[in-house]
Amino acid sequence: MGAVKTRRMPRAVREQQMLDAAVQIFGRRGYMAASMDEIAELAGVSKPLVYLYLNSKEDLFTACIRREAGTLAEAVRAGVRPGLPADRQLWDGLRAFFAHTAGHPHGWTVLHLQARTHGERFAAEVAALRAEIVAFVTRLIAAAAREAVPPAPGCVRAGRDTRDGDLPDQEVTGLAEALVGAAESLAAWANTTPGVTSRQAAATLMNVAWSGLGALMEGRPWTPPAVDPAVS
Amino acid sequence: MGAVKTRRMPRAVREQQMLDAAVQIFGRRGYMAASMDEIAELAGVSKPLVYLYLNSKEDLFTACIRREAGTLAEAVRAGVRPGLPADRQLWDGLRAFFAHTAGHPHGWTVLHLQARTHGERFAAEVAALRAEIVAFVTRLIAAAAREAVPPAPGCVRAGRDTRDGDLPDQEVTGLAEALVGAAESLAAWANTTPGVTSRQAAATLMNVAWSGLGALMEGRPWTPPAVDPAVS
Numbered sequence: 455m456g457a458v459k460t461r462r463m464p465r466a467v468r469e470q471q472m473l474d475a476a477v478q479i480f481g482r483r484g485y486m487a488a489s490m491d492e493i494a495e496l497a498g499v500s501k502p503l504v505y506l507y508l509n510s511k512e513d514l515f516t517a518c519i520r521r522e523a524g525t526l527a528e529a530v531r532a533g534v535r536p537g538l539p540a541d542r543q544l545w546d547g548l549r550a551f552f553a554h555t556a557g558h559p560h561g562w563t564v565l566h567l568q569a570r571t572h573g574e575r576f577a578a579e580v581a582a583l584r585a586e587i588v589a590f591v592t593r594l595i596a597a598a599a600r601e602a603v604p605p606a607p608g609c610v611r612a613g614r615d616t617r618d619g620d621l622p623d624q625e626v627t628g629l630a631e632a633l634v635g636a637a638e639s640l641a642a643w644a645n646t647t648p649g650v651t652s653r654q655a656a657a658t659l660m661n662v663a664w665s666g667l668g669a670l671m672e673g674r675p676w677t678p679p680a681v682d683p684a685v686s
Numbered sequence: 687m688g689a690v691k692t693r694r695m696p697r698a699v700r701e702q703q704m705l706d707a708a709v710q711i712f713g714r715r716g717y718m719a720a721s722m723d724e725i726a727e728l729a730g731v732s733k734p735l736v737y738l739y740l741n742s743k744e745d746l747f748t749a750c751i752r753r754e755a756g757t758l759a760e761a762v763r764a765g766v767r768p769g770l771p772a773d774r775q776l777w778d779g780l781r782a783f784f785a786h787t788a789g790h791p792h793g794w795t796v797l798h799l800q801a802r803t804h805g806e807r808f809a810a811e812v813a814a815l816r817a818e819i820v821a822f823v824t825r826l827i828a829a830a831a832r833e834a835v836p837p838a839p840g841c842v843r844a845g846r847d848t849r850d851g852d853l854p855d856q857e858v859t860g861l862a863e864a865l866v867g868a869a870e871s872l873a874a875w876a877n878t879t880p881g882v883t884s885r886q887a888a889a890t891l892m893n894v895a896w897s898g899l900g901a902l903m904e905g906r907p908w909t910p911p912a913v914d915p916a917v918s
Contacts, residue, residue: 484806567809570802574716577799624882628872628890635871636864643863650856658860663894 469507472497477518481560485515485568485576512575519569519576522561523583529554530587540598541664547594548637548659552652555641566642584634591630599626633663701739704729709750713792717747717800717808744807751801751808754793755815761786762819772830773896779826780869780891784884787873798874816866823862831858865895 475497479488490511494501508514533550534543555562565583569576636659644655707729711720722743726733740746765782766775787794797815801808868891876887 486806574718624879625890627879628875628882628887629894631871631875632868632891632894636868638871639863639867640860643860647856647859650860654857655860658857659864662861662864 465507468497468499468503472499472504472507472514473518473521476514477522477558477564478560480515480518480568481563490514515564515568515576516579518561518564519579522558522565523580525558526551526554526561526565527583527586530590540594541660543594544591544598544664545656545660547590548656549653551637552641552644552655556645556652556655559645562641562645566638588627588630588634591633592627595626595629595633596623633659636663697739700729700731700735704731704736704739704746705750705753708746709754709790709796710792712747712750712800713795722746747796747800747808748811750793750796751811754790754797755812757790758783758786758793758797759815759818762822772826773892775826776823776830776896777888777892779822780888781885783869784873784876784887788877788884788887791877794873794877798870820859820862820866823865824859827858827861827865828855865891868895 472493476488476493479493479496483489483492488511490501490504493514494504497504504514508517530547530550533553534547536543538546565580569580640655640659644650644652704725708720708725711725711728715721715724720743722733722736725746726736729736736746740749762779762782765785766779768775770778797812801812872887872891876882876884
């Protein structure tokens with residue numbers, strides 16, 4: 455990243471280099487401790503050039519969040535092929551998610567920890583990505599519910615009388631929220647626990663989530679006890 | 687909360703009133719926008735008294751996080767009776783968790799959103815609570831795995847050869863991380879979605895999680911496809 459490279463490089467390419475460096479430094483040091491000097495040095499450019507291109511530390515951090523959120527969402531979308539059965543789509547999506555977060559640990563730290571820890575402006579950027587992923591998983595679960603064999607007539611599921619193969623919309627959204635929260639938590643754990651591969655993380659989540667969903671969709675939910683005095 | 691109450695009240699009682707007011711204001715407005723004037727007014731005390739007792743806005747916020755984390759952990763512990771079967775313990779724990787977060791929405795906002803959004807010092811307070819809850823759930827799953835019927839000799843589970851009823855430690859921790867992440871995500875969703883009760887949130891998570899765990903522990907995990915070209 456020496457002096458030779460700083461000449462005659464297109465702006466777009468150099469900006470990506472700055473973002474690469476910034477994601478690494480923000481991910482390693484945290485937003486507050488990260489220095490623009492170190493970012494410029496790692497990118498092989500002068501500090502004034504970083505400010506010229508990306509304006510401020512705040513704007514640079516925002517640009518990092520947007521890029522990392524975009525590439526993560528794109529990786530998940532690209533990993534899933536719509537024609538396949540729902541469990542295969544979910545497995546492919548999880549594999550893509552955990553492979554991407556494992557391959558971009560600093561990017562994931564920026565999105566999952568840094569962006570949420572330094573003010574509402576950054577947190578809102580991440581919330582938009584999260585809402586998109588929840589919507590994607592919601593559609594997947596709804597499709598799986600339609601594919602599933604309808605339960606016997608009059609079967610009561612989650613306190614409701616359901617006569618067709620669909621789960622109530624609200625329940626589907628809740629299941630998607632649960633899955634996304636579980637995936638976020640597991641990605642952070644997998645990235646900080648030696649010996650956990652992205653495939654293992656995805657398999658763990660499929661074990662806990664899909665087998666549960668599968669039973670639920672066949673009309674075999676876990677049944678809460680009839681008497682429940684512990685909590686009103 | 688008028689002038690009458692400000693006389694001759696024990697310090698401990700008055701401090702709790704200040705924390706009650708502060709949790710409400712922080713939860714509603716966010717840490718940055720919350721004003722010490724508003725907190726003092728809601729607590730029915732003078733602003734100098736708030737500073738005398740709790741030193742600074744930062745220290746007041748830290749005291750709020752500690753108290754809300756403590757009461758949440760205590761509510762979950764109190765909800766679970768150790769002698770019962772593992773699924774019942776988990777159900778009771780989830781019921782207690784969702785009942786507490788639903789009954790203390792501002793406290794949950796402070797813990798789940800505010801505390802993580804305003805700097806590493808506050809985030810570390812919440813991380814300690816989270817680690818305690820993950821450890822609790824890990825013990826629960828490990829106990830459930832021991833209770834479960836051992837799989838057939840030579841049965842391969844999650845790519846490993848397991849000959850006894852135990853799951854590998856790392857897998858148990860991963861399952862606990864997934865469950866806790868799912869519960870956090872669901873609590874935030876339940877608190878912001880009209881018509882979702884704490885019992886429904888707990889039932890949704892038991893459906894997706896326990897039925898999955900149940901199948902896993904009986905040696906019937908969801909099986910990843912043998913050929914998996916989508917992600918390397």
